[in-house]
Structures are given as structure tokens and as C-alpha cells.
Amino acid sequence: MSKQVRVRFAPSPTGPxxxxxxxxxxxxxxxxxxxxxIFYLRIEDTDQNxxxxxxxxxxxxxxxxxxxxxxxxxGKNEKFGPYRQSERKELYQQYADQLIKSGNAYYAFxxxxxxxxxxxxxxxxxxxxxxxxxNREKLDTSLVLSKEITEKRIAAGEEYVxxxxxxxxxxxxxxxxxxxxxxxxxxxxxxKVLFKSxxxxxxxxxxxxxxxLMETSHVIRGExxxxxxxxxxxxxxAFGWEAPEFAHLPLILKPIGNGKLSKRDGDKMGFxxxxxxxTTSEGVSSGYRENGFFPEAVINFLALLGWNDGTEKExxxxxxxxxxxxxxxxxxxxxxxxxxxxxxxxxxYLMQQTDADLANDFAPVLKEKGIxxxxxxxxxxxxxxxxxxxxxxxxxxxxxxxxxxxTSYDEKATKNWNSETPAFMQNLIAVLDGIEDxxxxxxxxxxxxxxxxxxxxxxKIMQPFRLSLVGALKGPHLFDIAxxxxxxxxxxxxxxxxxxx
Numbered sequence: 001m002s003k004q005v006r007v008r009f010a011p012s013p014t015g016p017x018x019x020x021x022x023x024x025x026x027x028x029x030x031x032x033x034x035x036x037x038i039f040y041l042r043i044e045d046t047d048q049n050x051x052x053x054x055x056x057x058x059x060x061x062x063x064x065x066x067x068x069x070x071x072x073x074x075g076k077n078e079k080f081g082p083y084r085q086s087e088r089k090e091l092y093q094q095y096a097d098q099l100i101k102s103g104n105a106y107y108a109f110x111x112x113x114x115x116x117x118x119x120x121x122x123x124x125x126x127x128x129x130x131x132x133x134x135n136r137e138k139l140d141t142s143l144v145l146s147k148e149i150t151e152k153r154i155a156a157g158e159e160y161v162x163x164x165x166x167x168x169x170x171x172x173x174x175x176x177x178x179x180x181x182x183x184x185x186x187x188x189x190x191x192k193v194l195f196k197s198x199x200x201x202x203x204x205x206x207x208x209x210x211x212x213l214m215e216t217s218h219v220i221r222g223e224x225x226x227x228x229x230x231x232x233x234x235x236x237x238a239f240g241w242e243a244p245e246f247a248h249l250p251l252i253l254k255p256i257g258n259g260k261l262s263k264r265d266g267d268k269m270g271f272x273x274x275x276x277x278x279t280t281s282e283g284v285s286s287g288y289r290e291n292g293f294f295p296e297a298v299i300n301f302l303a304l305l306g307w308n309d310g311t312e313k314e315x316x317x318x319x320x321x322x323x324x325x326x327x328x329x330x331x332x333x334x335x336x337x338x339x340x341x342x343x344x345x346x347x348x349y350l351m352q353q354t355d356a357d358l359a360n361d362f363a364p365v366l367k368e369k370g371i372x373x374x375x376x377x378x379x380x381x382x383x384x385x386x387x388x389x390x391x392x393x394x395x396x397x398x399x400x401x402x403x404x405x406x407t408s409y410d411e412k413a414t415k416n417w418n419s420e421t422p423a424f425m426q427n428l429i430a431v432l433d434g435i436e437d438x439x440x441x442x443x444x445x446x447x448x449x450x451x452x453x454x455x456x457x458x459x460k461i462m463q464p465f466r467l468s469l470v471g472a473l474k475g476p477h478l479f480d481i482a483x484x485x486x487x488x489x490x491x492x493x494x495x496x497x498x499x500x501x
Contacts, residue, residue, distance in 0.1 A: 005037025006217045009063075009070070010207070012044045013055035016278035016285065017062050020222060020252045020261060020338075023302045027249060027330070029068040030303070033322035037092045037217070040208060043084045046200050049468045056084075062275040066295045067318055067430060071296050080214040085206050090404065092201035095209050096162045096194055100142075103240035105194060107142035107150055114140065133168045162195035164204075164231065164238075172230050177247035177327045178220075182422070184230040192231055194231035204228065208235045212490035215245050220327070223248040247319060247327050250306045251334040261337045271339040293342075297349040301342050305335040314349055342388040355383045361392045369396075371403050398475075405493050406471025413473045414501060416463045422498045424460055425468065429491050438487045439478040447479075457487035468497035 009025040011017060015135035025041075032039035033394075041063065043056050056074070063069055070076070074083045082088055099105035116129075118139070137143050141148040141163075154160060170186040194205040196479065201209075211219065219232075226248045236243035251263045255269060263285065266273040275298065288298050290472040300316055309316075309324040316324070343371045350358070357381045366373060385398040431450045435442060451461055466478050475481060 003217055004215075005032055005035040006040065006215050007032050007037065007220055008040045008042050008211070008214065008216055010210075011059055012046045012047065012050065014047070014050040015052050015055055016274040016276070016287075017059050017214050017276065017393065018261075018263075019086060019273050019288075022062065022066065022275055022298075023252060023305060024220065024222055025063060025250060026066075026302055027307070027325075027327075030217065030322050031220060031326035032071075034325045036465060039068075039069045040080075041073035041083065042214070043074060043255055044203065045084060045086045045202065046205075046206050048086070048200070058276060058278065066160075066275060066299055072292070082491050085201075085210065086209065088206070089200065091213075092206055092209055093196065093199075096205060099164070099194065099238055100162065100417065102464065103165065104165050105162050107154070108134070108136075108163045108193075109140040109153060109158055109160045111159075120211040120429045130188075130191045131163070132166055133187065136163075136165070136191055160199040161193045161197055163191040164194050164235065166191050166231075166234065172233065174229055174233055174246070176229070178250075178330050179226075179244060179248060179332055182226070182229065186325050188231055190403065199270060204231055208232055208239075210246060212236070212239070212241050218245045218247065220249065222246045223251055225449055227294040247330070250331055252269065252305055253336045255337050255339055260334075264413075268281065269339055271342065292393045294349040294353075299344040300349070301345040305337065306331050314345075340377065348389045350386060350392070353381045355386070358386060358392060358395075362395045365393075365396055366403070369403075373403070377461070377484060384480055384484075401475065402481070403471045405489070405496060406469075407498070407499060408471060409467055410472035413463070416459070417467065417501050420460065421464050421501075424456065425464055426500050428461060428465060429494055431471050432482075432487060432494075434492055435487070438483060440477065444479040464497070465494070467501075468494045472495040 007028040009021075009028050011021055017024075029039045031037070041060065043059075045051055047057070050321045055445065060070075070081065072079055074081075082273055096105065100107070115129075118135070119129040131139070143165075166189045167186050172184040172186060174182050174184065176182050192204050194200050195201055210216075217332065229248070232246075233243050253259065254261050254265050261273060263273050266286075272286045272288050272291050272293075274285055274287045275289065278285045278287065289295070296318065298316055299321070300314075300394070303315065303316065303321050303325075307325070307330045310329060349361060356379055359375065359382045361376065361384060373464070381399050381402050382395065385395060388398055389395060390395075411422075427450075428447070431444070434448050447461070450456075463473060464476065466473055466481075469475075469478070469481050469485065485493075
């Protein structure tokens with residue numbers, strides 16, 4: 001690439017960051033790193049009516065947690081600052097005026113009531129009201145007013161907007177990196193408002209001006225922005241600027257059914273759609289971080305929603321993703337969100353953690369329950385149960401029998417406990433009591449030799465033995481459990497089971 005790659009993630013601070021937005025940020029980040037470029041974050045807060053306090057901080061915290069921090073943003077390497085659009089307000093007026101002077105835009109004085117009247121009139125005729133070349137010279141615009149009258153009305157404080165004058169009788173042949181050639185009929189486009197009556201630019205004007213001034217080389221964004229592409233390219237042309245390259249990413253779809261993934265889908269199926277927890281007066285929306293996901297797992301999962309490197313490989317570090325990333329391998333079709341696959345990725349990253357680190361993460365849960373345990377023993381317990389977990393938060397349910405004897409027994413499992421069982425269990429107690437080196441290997445050897453010598457079937461001993469220690473027919477290797485809880489506790493639990501069952 002001839003010029004430096006500069007890409008941006010430009011969210012509006014209107015609430016928490018949706019996971020679809022996170023993927024857009026990630027693909028921009030990966031593209032920048034692949035080409036030794038710059039990934040920057042711009043806050044598009046021109047719509048002050050929808051501004052939500054705390055949303056901007058949330059966005060930055062989420063990107064930092066995920067390990068995809070911007071190279072430039074508000075308060076960081078502000079080479080082309082400010083990076084908050086509300087602080088660039090004065091800039092946009094001059095560019096709107098420039099478009100007026102070049103004849104690419106015009107003033108429109110139409111009131112809301114007038115536009116509503118025209119809209120209803122068109123609807124009565126079975127038509128859709130579009131503000132464009134069909135009617136712009138019949139409406140209340142500077143295209144039909146003299147320059148003097150237009151200036152007089154502006155000076156008098158009349159409210160107006162500035163609209164783009166879309167060219168007519170032209171087919172736009174535009175290139176999208178992901179979708180190839182995309183055609184648009186200019187006659188079907190509306191004359192979008194570029195500058196509002198409150199003195200603020202609309203998204204379209206501010207976005208184009210900022211992308212140009214911040215030297216954005218590629219615009220990588222969600223496919224919902226594809227209909228805006230012709231206007232944006234026409235704006236670049238009107239200013240006489242070189243347009244960046246465009247790539248419109250596929251949607252992240254619902255796990256079941258059609259349509260874009262929503263918060264409601266997550267609420268209904270019990271998975272987060274936000275990277276971090278978000279609290280409002282209406283309640284708390286859960287986040288990936290608070291649900292116990294590893295940021296690396298979230299990144300890996302999202303990267304493969306709509307992209308792959310052409311191999312069967314599924315596990316990638318962030319560095320590997322950047323090295324392999326290619327926009328030409330991004331799919332056009334939407335990618336279905338799979339909550340189970342999401343959890344599978346977390347399990348893979350959980351298994352990559354050291355037992356000591358996982359024990360460290362699990363320790364606060366035990367402390368909260370008033371359980372004190374030797375660090376080495378806790379590490380050993382974690383090593384036995386982690387394979388069955390997707391999250392550290394599941395460790396307690398998988399290991400509670402290590403810390404306290406069962407108070408009840410699984411009903412289905414007790415069906416294997418018959419009239420012969422208490423006698424077998426009493427004999428097992430005697431065998432266990434005689435073992436000096438109470439380690440898993442020794443316990444297993446001694447108990448199995450005793451069963452062979454006495455011609456006792458495995459099922460008659462092993463299932464009741466496990467039921468006594470765990471309260472159910474679950475858990476890791478039985479003899480490992482016995483070693484970790486110790487000889488005395490093992491015998492006491494068997495005795496308790498004999499009494500209870």
C-alpha cells in the first residue's frame with residue numbers, strides 16, 4: 001500500500017458497546033497491525049440528544065480490557081485532535097459553506113409541518129416522499145430563492161438545514177473490498193441533511209470531514225452503512241478529495257432465526273452481548289468480563305465470525321490474527337452467533353492457564369464461603385476439575401465435595417446401593433484404614449488388589465465408594481479425590497453413607 005494505513009473505530013456514545021461494534025473495532029485493529037498502520041478511536045457525539053454519560057469511558061475501558069487499545073484517541077497521541085466530534089464543531093460549518101459555494105449543497109427552510117404535509121400527500125397517492133431532484137426546486141430552498149432573500153432569511157434567524165445536492169442521471173459504480181463492485185442509481189438517492197438547524201453537523205458531513213482530516217486510508221464498518229456509501233463517495237468528490245477504500249462487514253446474526261443479534265437474544269438465551277457490564281435505572285446488563293470470559297477467548301471467537309484464514313485452525317493469539325488477517329477473506333454473508341461455540345473458546349483458553357493462576361482466581365470464592373485451604377492442595381483440586389469447566393465461576397459446583405462431605409445423595413445413583421453394599425463398604429473401610437501411604441496410586445493399587453483377591457465386581461465397590469465421597473456419580477478420578485480429602489475424611493464419609501443410605 002502506497003500510503004500509511006490509518007483506520008478508525010468511530011462509535012457514538014449512546015450506550016454500551018454491542019458485540020457487533022467490538023468486532024468492527026477488532027477488524028480495524030487487525031487490519032492496522034497487519035499493515036504496520038494506525039488504529040484510532042474517534043468519538044462521534046454530534047447527536048447530543050442521544051448522548052449517554054459514561055458511554056465514552058465504557059467504550060475505551062472495553063477496548064483496553066480486550067487488548068485492542070487505540071493508538072490515538074481522546075487524550076492519547078492526538079496527532080489529528082480533537083478526537084471528540086463535539087469539540088470539532090467549528091470545523092464543520094466552513095466545509096458546509098464550501099459545499100454551498102461550489103453548488104453541491106443548498107439551504108432548506110422547510111418546517112417540520114411542511115415536510116409532514118408533503119409526506120402525507122405522497123402517501124395518499126401511494127408514493128413514498130423522497131426529498132431529492134424530483135421536488136427540491138418546488139420546496140422552500142435556496143435553489144428557488146434569490147441569493148438576497150436567502151441571506152435575508154438566514155440573517156433574520158430563520159431555521160434552516162443544509163442539504164446535499166445529489167447529482168442526477170448517474171449510475172455510481174463503487175468498489176467495496178469485501179463485496180466487489182456495488183452499483184447505485186443516483187436518481188434514487190435523497191438529498192441528505194448535512195448541517196442541522198442547531199448548528200451541529202449530521203453524521204454524514206462530520207464523518208467525511210474527519211476521515212479526510214485524520215487521513216483515514218480505509219473505512220471498515222458494518223454493512224448497515226452500505227446505503228450511505230454513495231453519499232459519502234459523492235461528498236469526497238464534491239470536496240475534490242480522494243476517497244478512502246471501503247469495506248462493509250457482514251452482520252452478526254441471531255443464534256436462532258433471522259436478523260441482527262440483539263440484546264434481547266442474549267437475555268432470552270442467557271449470554272452477554274456487551275463486553276462489560278452496563279447498569280441503568282432499568283437494571284444491569286451482563287458483560288463478558290463479569291461472566292468470566294477471558295478477553296483472548298472473546299477476541300478469538302469474534303475474529304472467526306465472518307472471517308477465516310482458509311485453514312481449519314480455530315485457536316489464534318491476537319498476534320497470529322493480525323499476521324493472518326485479510327479483508328479479502330471476510331465473508332459477504334452474515335455470521336450466526338453460536339453461544340455454545342463462544343463457551344467452547346473460553347474453555348480452550350481456560351485450559352491454557354496455569355493451575356496456579358486458576359487457583360488464584362478461584363480462591364476469592366472460597367474465602368467468601370469462609371473456606372481456608374492450603375495453596376498447593378487448591379492447585380491440585382483445580383488441576384482435576386478444570387477440564388469440565390468453561391468458566392472459573394463453575395469451579396465451586398464442580399469441586400464443593402472436596403471442601404465438605406455431601407449432605408444428600410443423588411437419587412438415581414442410590415439405586416445401585418443395595419442390601420449387600422453396607423458390608424462391602426465396611427470391608428473397604430478396613431482396607432483403606434490399613435494404607436499407610438495414602439496417595440492416589442497406592443489407594444488404587446491396594447483397593448483393586450483386594451477386589452481381585454475377593455472376586456468382587458468393580459460396580460459393587462466403585463460406584464458406592466464414589467457416591468459416599470461425592471454424593472453423586474460424578475467428578476474426577478476417584479482415588480485422586482480420596483487422596484486430597486485424606487484418609488480420615490474418606491473413612492468418615494463412607495461411614496456416613498452407610499448410616500444415611
